[in-house]
Amino acid sequence: MFGLSLERVSVQGNGKRPILDIASFSVDPGEKIGICGPSGAGKSTFLHMLCGLVVPCSGSIFWGDTDLRSLSENNRDLFRQRFLGLIFQEPCLFEELSALENASLAASFVPPSARHDIRERAAFYLERFGLPKTGRKVVSFSGGERQRVAVARALAGNPKVILADEPTAALDQENRKHLMDDLVRCTKQEKKTLLMVSHDLKALARMDRTVELRDGVLAGGSSNLMEEGR
Amino acid sequence: MIDIWQCVPAGLQDAILLFFLLLPGLFLGYWVIRGYRPWQLISALLVRYRWLNLLFVLLIAVSVGAGTAILAQEKALREGSARAAEKFDLVISAPGSKIDMLMAVVYLQPVDVPLLDGKVLKALAEDPRVDLAAPIAYGDSYHGFPVIGSTAGFVRYLAGEPVLGRMFSTAHEVIIGAKVNLSIGDTFIPVHGHGEEVDLDEHHEDSNEHHEMTADADETGKSCRLTGTHHHHHHDQSYKYKVVGRLERSGTPWDKGIIAPVEALWAVHGLKSGHLPHDERLGPPFDYTHFPGTPAIIVHAKNLWANYALASEYTTDGTMAFFPGTVLAKLHELLGDVRKVMSLLSNLTEVLVALSIFSGLIILARLFSRRFALLRAIGAPGRFIFAVMWSYTAILVSSGSLAGLVLGYLGSRFFAIVVARETDITLRVFLSWNEYQHVAAFFSLALLLAVFPAYIAFRKAGVADLRAG
Numbered sequence: 001m002f003g004l005s006l007e008r009v010s011v012q013g014n015g016k017r018p019i020l021d022i023a024s025f026s027v028d029p030g031e032k033i034g035i036c037g038p039s040g041a042g043k044s045t046f047l048h049m050l051c052g053l054v055v056p057c058s059g060s061i062f063w064g065d066t067d068l069r070s071l072s073e074n075n076r077d078l079f080r081q082r083f084l085g086l087i088f089q090e091p092c093l094f095e096e097l098s099a100l101e102n103a104s105l106a107a108s109f110v111p112p113s114a115r116h117d118i119r120e121r122a123a124f125y126l127e128r129f130g131l132p133k134t135g136r137k138v139v140s141f142s143g144g145e146r147q148r149v150a151v152a153r154a155l156a157g158n159p160k161v162i163l164a165d166e167p168t169a170a171l172d173q174e175n176r177k178h179l180m181d182d183l184v185r186c187t188k189q190e191k192k193t194l195l196m197v198s199h200d201l202k203a204l205a206r207m208d209r210t211v212e213l214r215d216g217v218l219a220g221g222s223s224n225l226m227e228e229g230r
Numbered sequence: 231m232i233d234i235w236q237c238v239p240a241g242l243q244d245a246i247l248l249f250f251l252l253l254p255g256l257f258l259g260y261w262v263i264r265g266y267r268p269w270q271l272i273s274a275l276l277v278r279y280r281w282l283n284l285l286f287v288l289l290i291a292v293s294v295g296a297g298t299a300i301l302a303q304e305k306a307l308r309e310g311s312a313r314a315a316e317k318f319d320l321v322i323s324a325p326g327s328k329i330d331m332l333m334a335v336v337y338l339q340p341v342d343v344p345l346l347d348g349k350v351l352k353a354l355a356e357d358p359r360v361d362l363a364a365p366i367a368y369g370d371s372y373h374g375f376p377v378i379g380s381t382a383g384f385v386r387y388l389a390g391e392p393v394l395g396r397m398f399s400t401a402h403e404v405i406i407g408a409k410v411n412l413s414i415g416d417t418f419i420p421v422h423g424h425g426e427e428v429d430l431d432e433h434h435e436d437s438n439e440h441h442e443m444t445a446d447a448d449e450t451g452k453s454c455r456l457t458g459t460h461h462h463h464h465h466d467q468s469y470k471y472k473v474v475g476r477l478e479r480s481g482t483p484w485d486k487g488i489i490a491p492v493e494a495l496w497a498v499h500g501l502k503s504g505h506l507p508h509d510e511r512l513g514p515p516f517d518y519t520h521f522p523g524t525p526a527i528i529v530h531a532k533n534l535w536a537n538y539a540l541a542s543e544y545t546t547d548g549t550m551a552f553f554p555g556t557v558l559a560k561l562h563e564l565l566g567d568v569r570k571v572m573s574l575l576s577n578l579t580e581v582l583v584a585l586s587i588f589s590g591l592i593i594l595a596r597l598f599s600r601r602f603a604l605l606r607a608i609g610a611p612g613r614f615i616f617a618v619m620w621s622y623t624a625i626l627v628s629s630g631s632l633a634g635l636v637l638g639y640l641g642s643r644f645f646a647i648v649v650a651r652e653t654d655i656t657l658r659v660f661l662s663w664n665e666y667q668h669v670a671a672f673f674s675l676a677l678l679l680a681v682f683p684a685y686i687a688f689r690k691a692g693v694a695d696l697r698a699g
Binding site: 051053073074077078079080081082084085086088092094095096097101105106107108109111112115153154157 | 265266267268270271273274277278600601604605606607608609610611612614
């Protein structure tokens with residue numbers, strides 16, 4: 001299991017004002033963190049920074065013992081490949097591929113020894129999420145089904161951490177509930193760390209704690225939201 | 231090193247060259263794709279933009295096809311025209327244009343040429359170095375098929391015995407080439423002229439009008455023409471031929487020839503028979519005092535060296551001796567120069583097409599950018615994005631190159647049909663090492679150039695595209 005520790009992290013935008021300016025933030029291994037905040041607060045940038053897609057200009061980001069800032073671009077790719085699973089607001093699937101092919105996309109670029117495991121796990125999660133016809137092209141899938149394929153894709157690589165950026169935003173109420181059920185159940189059972197950006201109070205209420213981002217600054221835990229969600 | 235290379239058989243040299251031309255592309259492909267399995271993603275991209283991909287493939291195919299067709303066609307033209315001339319070792323005629331004579335004798339194209347008198351033929355016929363010296367005459371046709379007068383010996387030398395029927399044995403019998411629309415036993419009356427130049431009024435005009443040939447031939451024996459439609463002359467409108475034999479197909483203009491005894495052509499034009507009066511024999515020996523003249527004499531010497539000696543001896547003020555093969559070689563040289571220019575233009579077009587397609591792919595890569603960004607986000611290395619884009623381009627280039635080969639071959643076949651229809655020269659179109667090497671060079675060059683759109687796609691795949699949409 002992986003914990004996260006951030007110290008004095010700053011991400012500079014095009015202007016002089018930093019997009020993110022975080023003094024300190026930590027996540028225990030297996031913890032489920034909700035991240036909320038108004039639009040433009042830097043939530044997505046925060047997640048992108050945590051997975052190494054955005055590199056801060058100062059500070060340190062430790063995942064376990066690994067300092068993400070000290071890694072080269074190739075090693076950050078490798079780190080994401082091995083330890084992180086990403087879910088986006090839009091499922092970002094390859095329409096021409098089947099559900100299984102999409103969920104096991106990482107098998108295209110991981111070392112040959114890991115390919116079989118990825119395909120096995122992708123098939124397992126698809127079935128678990130109620131998508132047994134894995135050979136079907138995703139073009140015919142509903143929004144909820146597509147997002148479940150995206151969750152299966154994030155889990156197929158057996159990551160230690162799941163980073164989800166508003167995964168339920170494009171779904172209706174029923175699909176939101178199903179997706180959150182699947183996501184929370186899996187991460188809990190497999191003791192994965194989960195960081196999820198969301199505006200959905202019910203979704204945030206299922207997290208261990210929630211932090212708020214305002215103008216790139218973490219405003220600490222928000223138990224109110226959790227209470228409201230419940 | 232050069233010595234070792236020269237010891238290698240030509241076919242193996244070509245195969246080695248082909249391999250080395252393909253090698254940069256193949257090596258680059260191995261280096262780019264090693265460790266990855268990008269085919270699923272590439273097939274997804276190919277299916278998603280199938281019409282655009284098809285257009286790219288077609289553009290490459292057309293440009294590669296044009297280059298291939300130029301190479302294949304030029305080679306087939308050389309081979310076809312050389313084959314048509316291979317039996318014509320040495321031609322002796324009156325001084326004039328060698329190309330005109332070549333066109334007249336080998337390719338049966340109607341041209342006005344002066345006549346040689348009987349003394350030249352007699353000297354050649356009696357020369358111990360000469361195996362065959364045959365006069366040749368033309369000027370008539372039937373439904374566009376030229377009627378050529380010569381001797382049975384020449385016909386046997388040129389095409390062997392008829393495959394159907396028999397050789398002509400009287401001045402009213404002819405044998406026909408494989409593509410003449412007549413049957414054995416058919417009879418016909420020839421007309422003066424050839425093809426579009428046929429004197430259509432021949433049968434209606436005053437048959438007593440004398441052609442200048444007759445008068446000139448009788449007076450000088452040199453300044454006459456057997457062909458030429460501007461010169462009306464006595465033409466026997468009732469002279470009938472009967473088809474008695476058909477020759478095997480040769481793939482030369484002679485396939486559309488009607489071959490009559492040379493005496494028959496002289497008789498049709500009201501000239502002397504080449505023999506003493508009342509002598510009904512056909513073919514040599516001719517009596518030179520009764521020889522009306524011939525535009526050309528086809529000579530086949532007993533030995534190769536004798537051809538050169540004869541050529542030298544008959545290159546005089548009154549006669550011209552030439553090797554059709556040599557004239558053809560000069561024409562081929564010219565053709566080769568034209569081919570070089572066309573090949574250069576075609577290669578340039580190929581590169582330009584490749585570059586414009588790659589520019590298109592760079593734009594297309596923008597459409598892929600979100601997918602590439604997603605791949606980066608889930609941990610795909612930059613080299614994998616590069617591999618996907620490069621392989622995608624490589625598939626378009628390979629498909630286009632292969633389709634270009636097929637297209638070039640089919641284009642050459644089509645052109646060969648047109649040429650055969652117009653000239654009766656059968657062009658044997660086939661793809662040789664040269665064409666394969668040409669395509670291999672393009673293939674490798676295009677794959678090297680494909681590095682640029684791949685590099686751009688890889689550099690641009692970033693977090694900004696992940697936010698898009």
